[in-house]
Amino acid sequence: NAGVTQTPKFQVLKTGQSMTLQCAQDMNHEYMSWYRQDPGMGLRLIHYSVGAGITDQGEVPNGYNVSRSTTEDFPLRLLSAAPSQTSVYFCASSHRREQFFGPGTRLTVL
Amino acid sequence: GIQVEQSPPDLILQEGANSTLRCNFSDSVNNLQWFHQNPWGQLINLFYIPSGTKQNGRLSATTVATERYSLLYISSSQTTDSGVYFCAVVPKGGSEKLVFGKGTKLTVNP
Numbered sequence: 001n002a003g004v005t006q007t008p009k010f011q012v013l014k015t016g017q018s019m020t021l022q023c024a025q026d027m028n029h030e031y032m033s034w035y036r037q038d039p040g041m042g043l044r045l046i047h048y049s050v051g052a053g054i055t056d057q058g059e060v061p062n063g064y065n066v067s068r069s070t071t072e073d074f075p076l077r078l079l080s081a082a083p084s085q086t087s088v089y090f091c092a093s094s095h096r097r098e099q100f101f102g103p104g105t106r107l108t109v110l
Numbered sequence: 111g112i113q114v115e116q117s118p119p120d121l122i123l124q125e126g127a128n129s130t131l132r133c134n135f136s137d138s139v140n141n142l143q144w145f146h147q148n149p150w151g152q153l154i155n156l157f158y159i160p161s162g163t164k165q166n167g168r169l170s171a172t173t174v175a176t177e178r179y180s181l182l183y184i185s186s187s188q189t190t191d192s193g194v195y196f197c198a199v200v201p202k203g204g205s206e207k208l209v210f211g212k213g214t215k216l217t218v219n220p
Contacts, residue, residue, distance in 0.1 A: 031206045042114075042196055042210030050205065058207060088151060094206050097141040098158040099198075104151055 002026050004102035006091050012108045013081045021076040021105050023091030031094040032074040036060065036087040037104075043090060049074055081109045112137045112201045116211035123187050123218050131182040131214045133197030141200035142173050143208070144182050148193045156182070156195075187218045 007022045025032065033048035035058075045058030049068040063085060065077040074093075078085060086109045091102040113136040123129055133142070144156040157164050157171040159180065164171055168187075173180040184191055194213040200206055 033207070035208075035210075040212070042198070042212050043208070044210070045207055048205070048207060090153065092208075097160075097200060097206055098155070099143065099206070099208055100155060101145075101153040104153075106151075 004091055004093055004100055006089075006102040006105050008105060009103065010106050012110065013078075014110050015082060017081050018077070018079050019081065021078075021089055021091075021107070023074045023076065023102060024072050025074075025091075025093040025100075026072065027093060027095065027100075028071060029093035029095050029100075030071065031099075032068070033058070033092050033094075033099075034064070034066065034074070034076045035090045035092065037090060038087050046076065046089075078107075083109045085109050112139070112199065112209050114197060114199055114209055114211035116195075116197050116214050118214060119212070120215045121217070123216070125187060125189060125218055125220050127187050127218075128183070128185045129187060129216070131184070131195055131197075131216075133180040133182070133211055135178050135180075135197075135199050137178070138202040139175065139178075139199040140202050141206070141208075142175075142180050143198050144171055144180070145196045145198065146191075146193050147196060147213070153196075184216075187216075189218050189220055192216055192218050 034046040035043035047066040049055045161175045198208040198210045
């Protein structure tokens with residue numbers, strides 16, 4: 001099992017650009033989620049999904065969109081990047097309530 | 111919403127020393143996990159421990175759910191233990207949405 005994978009590892013964007021952060025898991029987990037981590041803080045939930053076709057907002061959803069067309073994939077879209085979205089983004093999936101995290105994507109918005 | 115407080119915020123040890131990290135939470139939980147974020151940013155699952163005691167090598171954890179706290183014990187610390195330790199909980203009735211504390215930054219000096 002590859003576990004939870006994320007691409008890219010690093011990304012630099014200009015203000016106003018759009019991009020998609022990819023997340024995939026091969027463990028057949030129903031629950032997937034996206035978090036962001038800012039300096040000196042724990043992780044905060046952006047969006048989550050309890051299964052294919054079902055998504056919902058977390059604590060900090062503004063500026064981000066998600067969709068879940070398959071069990072394996074849960075992409076995070078930034079439609080118009082802003083400097084406030086500079087952060088490290090983690091994707092996670094869970095089995096019986098224990099969550100497992102991907103390696104993260106470090107995003108800088110100039 | 112639920113509050114998760116970790117203490118101490120920073121801890122500096124000499125190699126070989128023991129330490130105890132604490133996590134207090136303000137409401138009942140379905141899940142509690144401890145993670146280690148290594149200096150490369152990777153989040154590593156240490157324990158899934160909504161209640162009781164678990165041990166894994168030099169690390170052990172205890173959660174007393176009725177008193178709303180969890181402790182992480184590190185014995186005979188090594189330089190590779192350095193990093194940030196996060197406690198994260200899923201509130202009762204909160205689906206599987208993890209709420210993170212701000213972490214304890216551990217530095218182990220040789």
